[in-house]
Amino acid sequence: MGSVDEERPFLEAGLADQAESSVLYTGDGSVDFHGNPVLKQNTGNWKACPFILGNECCERLAYYGIATNLVSYLTKKLHQGNVSAARNVTTWQGTCYLTPLIGAVLADAYWGRYWTIAAFSTIYFIGMCTLTLSASIPALKPAECVGNICPAATPAEYAVFFFGLYLIALGAGGIKPCVSSFGADQFDDTDPKERVKKGTMLDGVLDLAFQLCLWVLLSEVFFSGTPLYRFQRPGGSPITRMCQVAVAAFRKRHLKSPDAMRSLCSALPLLTTALGSYLSSFILTVVTYLTTKGGQVGWIPDNLNKGHLDYFFWLLASLSLLNLLVYTVCASKYKQKKTS
Structure with a gap:
């Protein structure tokens, strides 16, 4: 078995190679x-x-x-x-x-x-x-x-x-x-x-x-x-982690701790924008159907001067206010984790 002095050059060479590799x-x-x-x-x-x-x-x-x-x-x-x-x-x-x-x-x-x-x-x-x-x-x-x-x-x-x-x-x-x-x-x-x-x-x-x-x-x-x-x-796959978040949120739904709401809210932003666009299409369809009953012109006809686009904008403003209220409620349930 070699001495420490004999092995030192090999150790130093190995460390040098490792440092050079890094x-x-x-x-x-x-x-x-x-x-x-x-x-x-x-x-x-x-x-x-x-x-x-x-x-x-x-x-x-x-x-x-x-x-x-x-x-x-x-x-x-x-x-x-x-x-x-x-x-x-x-x-x-x-x-x-x-x-x-x-x-x-x-x-x-x-x-x-x-x-x-x-x-x-x-x-x-x-x-x-x-x-x-x-x-x-x-x-x-x-x-x-x-x-x-x-x-x-x-x-x-x-x-x-x-x-x-x-x-x-x-x-x-x-x-x-x-x-x-x-x-x-x-x-x-x-x-x-x-x-x-x-x-x-x-x-x-x-x-x-x-x-x-x-x-x-x-x-x-x-x-x-x-x-x-x-x-x-x-x-x-991140799908597994997303499912784990959803399951955890469901299991904690009866807890008073904000953790359940926080877990649920963390999984929603991925779909929020897409679902909002689909919801806009749905709102347009519903508004058109309800306002054109009985042969009426409707709120959003091809000739906008004959409709009530202002009513439609008020509807959108009300939905935006409702969205703000929901966001405020979710935000009030969230507690920021302290970092050291």
Whole structure:
């Protein structure tokens, strides 16, 4: 058995190799595209982020370009009434906020963020092409109005248009929940310098994304950065944790402690925006049905000057007040945990 003096060089060499390894490789478990440990100097950091932010910029520009003009397109090109157009828009927006739950589960539990963004960006691109074709090819859109006569869209024309529109909603579901997280994955939490950069990236991701130039959606922007990316392996389904929260809230429903309400409220925000959009569509349907009984014009006719849009706005204001009261009650049940 060798002496301590004889073994010291080997120990020092081992410690030196370990220290060098911690400097060269990331310490947060990230890997490269092939699943191997990644070198810090060759991957991640800000050099990988422009590709990710470029993809997000293109997606946001495409989404808001559609959303801001969708009502006008439905009423002027597909010749829908105001109520039908508004209902279709809110339903589509609700779907756009609901599908990120699908993308988040796939990214965290099965595919990882890179492949989720890649797959859903492809779906998004197909949806954009379909939507473009439906608006460009005369056979896929209704004829123009002649005087006061506007031919209605055929079922086939509707099918093509809404197929493309909801492909975009599905594609957005894989991009929205993953882009910021994938950008954060490019910074090593175990490295103090990269940890500071990570916070900067998360704070400025949206502002920076909208300042980037107008790149074509799903061009080589995102995929060309593949060799530079750092990947985190999927870590299990969040559905299990969500179910555990729901079960815990149900079991504690009789307790006076605010824990039960806190647990329930923590599970609701994921669905709040999507359900709010679907609820808006439902309200439009109900209001139209009730106010057009007996052949009446209704509150929201195609000619808004003949209706009572002011009554509808008062209804929305009342619902907003009710929403504020519910929020206040939930907030009063919440007690912030003290941190040392």
